[in-house]
Amino acid sequence: MILELKFILILAAVLLVLGLILSYLSTLADKKEDSAEKRIEMLLPGINCGQCGFPGCSAYAKALADKKAAPNLCRPAGADVAKQLGVLVGDTNAAYGDYEEQLFSPRQVAYIHENSCTGCGKCKRKCPVDAIAGVLKEAHMVDPDLCIGCDDCINTCPEKCIEKIRLDHDLSHFNWNIHSVQIKSGS
Numbered sequence: 576m577i578l579e580l581k582f583i584l585i586l587a588a589v590l591l592v593l594g595l596i597l598s599y600l601s602t603l604a605d606k607k608e609d610s611a612e613k614r615i616e617m618l619l620p621g622i623n624c625g626q627c628g629f630p631g632c633s634a635y636a637k638a639l640a641d642k643k644a645a646p647n648l649c650r651p652a653g654a655d656v657a658k659q660l661g662v663l664v665g666d667t668n669a670a671y672g673d674y675e676e677q678l679f680s681p682r683q684v685a686y687i688h689e690n691s692c693t694g695c696g697k698c699k700r701k702c703p704v705d706a707i708a709g710v711l712k713e714a715h716m717v718d719p720d721l722c723i724g725c726d727d728c729i730n731t732c733p734e735k736c737i738e739k740i741r742l743d744h745d746l747s748h749f750n751w752n753i754h755s756v757q758i759k760s761g762s
């Protein structure tokens with residue numbers, strides 16, 4: 576009988592400790608869920624298009640939480656979300672006026688002027704999404720479908736032969752704005 580009682584007590588103690596550990600882990604998860612970065616990310620569209628200049632919404636959310644980026648860089652999110660982001664990160668001075676024009680404009684991508692390119696390969700090494708192709712000492716090229724328009728290659732090129740160009744207006748180049756369709760309740 577005493578042996579059984581001891582076993583029950585030990586079992587209860589083990590369960591109690593396990594419960595405490597699980598509760599601690601759940602608190603940690605809640606804290607993470609509630610972090611500034613997480614709250615920022617929940618406001619972003621989640622389409623990972625890279626138009627903000629970061630390789631995806633998570634990266635932009637992290638940069639915003641670390642105060643390393645402006646809150647008005649996500650065009651697909653729209654001006655309202657940008658303003659909310661500004662309040663969240665304590666930066667309400669960013670400009671939002673040009674959103675309409677940019678929302679309905681095609682993406683901008685890097686373009687290499689082949690005649691001036693020496694093929695040094697610096698841009699290719701710098702590109703975060705591997706959008707630049709070319710072999711050393713020959714002209715390089717940007718794949719517009721992959722380019723996220725981050726400007727890294729432009730800032731790196733010693734020949735200054737890369738510029739941003741705006742892609743043609745067509746469906747594949749459209750800046751999809753998932754917040755632009757407002758569902759209104761029927762009257």
Ligand code: SF4
Binds near residue numbers: 620622626649
């Ligand atoms: S522009 Fe907006 S939707 Fe696109 S990757 Fe950046 S944060 Fe995400």
Ligand code: SF4
Binds near residue numbers: 703724
């Ligand atoms: S702008 Fe240049 S570095 Fe940035 S994704 Fe496009 S090609 Fe790559």
Ligand code: SF4
Binds near residue numbers: 691715737
């Ligand atoms: S950095 Fe400039 S010069 Fe060098 S390969 Fe790229 S485009 Fe050409």
